[in-house]
Amino acid sequence: MPRYFTDEHEWIDVSGETATIGITDYAQGQLGDIVFVEVPAAGAQLAKGKEAAVVESVKAASDVFAPVSGIVTEGNSALEDDPALVNTAPESDGWFFKLTIADEGELEGLMDEAKYKDFVASL
């Protein structure tokens, strides 16, 4: 399944109409120990580029943005008890939420893995 990246350091896995979204390994490394994650509830309507979730580390609180518009189908409830999953498995078990993509056209312009690697290297 194709994986895309944003310049806000979110990743998005696309499988048909459904997308799974989280933050990248680079992002969790920058944030440090994550102590709290607030994910959107099922049914929440998200707009591309707008706030979708909040991630809090010992250093800072940051917003996580929706890479594409859509309706949330599930927030990762495992993060409620174990926010450190975002540190240990940022790009797998530490996913934030799943949504039904409203407009596949919005995927255009997101980075693929190679491009994101170059982007991070340039920072």
Place this chain on the structure above:
Amino acid sequence: MRYLPLTEADRSAMLDVVGANSVDDLFAHVSREHYLTAPIEGLPPHANEMAVERHMSALAAKNLSAGEAPFFLGAGAYRHHIPASVDHLIQRGEFLTSYTPYQPEIAQGTLQVLFEFQTQVARLFGCAVANASMYDGSTACWEAIAMAGRLTRRDCVLLSNGLHPHYVSVAKTMGRFNGDTVVYAEPTLTPETDFAALADAVDGDTGCVVVQYPDILGRIGDMTALAEACHAAGALLVAVVTEPVALGALKSPGEMGADIVVGEGQALGVGLQFGGPYLGLFAIRDAKHVRQMPGRLCGETVDAEGKRGFVLTLSTREQHIRREKATSNICTNSGLCALAFSIHLTLLGEKGLRALAAENHRLACLAADRLAKVPSVEVLNEAFFNEFTIVVPGDARQLVRDVADKGVLAGVSLGRLYPDGDRRENGLVVAVTETVTEEDIATLASALEEALA
């Protein structure tokens, strides 16, 4: 950031954004006749300082102040005896550090006081966590409504008719800018609270229900069933306590299932002080909601050597870190008032608070029994703590004035609390604390008898 006043260019840029031509345009809603454009008419010519002082003292002597007369005023602000030791202790040098320290951990004494204050508030309210205080009861009440909105993502707010009307105004004002739908009706003179009706009104759109305990008419309702109805509908129950001394006698709101318990802490340690500064209390029953709680929070920890210490914790909720996405724009607390509250409550202890509450209730019962014997006066309440409502013939507001002329401050009339309503003008809210003597009660009763004869 520059700490300089605005320049003329800053001002015009800001005026441009809001579409006003001048600063005066911002006051366009004030009618012209109220503008002060010339010296006030009728004022005497300049006088020397001593003459002004003499004149002002003579004016001030016309006031009848709380300590000078039999005093039965309450309705959200209560006169209690504050031991002289409270005033002495709050002025000790150890407490003279900045009241919200910007490098908080350096002021361990201040943080320890806040931690103990929080513990007292949480225990009093039957809650898991309390914050380091808010500005006053009415803003704490609105902050609770806003918090419930964040947790439930619903914006419909049901206010009990027993909520203090000033708290209602604050909730409505803030709700206007927050997009809340505030449902409220002024109370009628009935002995029952509206808790049962509120429980029926809760539905899937309700974010929270706000009740006061004891309420503005002194009525006391059991909120257990209401809490269950709220929870079944996914709504939160907010309980407001304007007289914390009552909790020395009554079951706490937290024990009855209220999710957020807020209040006015003025009654303990703070005094009436012309209406402020006061002390907002804020607590939550379930610690899992702590990240949506507004205000500063002090936590206990251990230092590098394993010794007990205190920190400000969970600051990521707050404005200096979360900026505009903070849980609240409060970035301070009522430090000195919280200190006085905490010292007063510590001096009382649990036993002392229970004894104080019992004495308040005893005197209030004496007063209610005596006032019920005044011809054509009825006591409305079936249950009350230290405050109850009486129904008098005619306008209670005028009665209060007549009795004040005789040197007795009889209570707060409902006409004053609800200036736009006419059905409640017969109501008078009478508060009886330990500062009232049995002679005061007799004096009030005969003053009323005389005025109503």
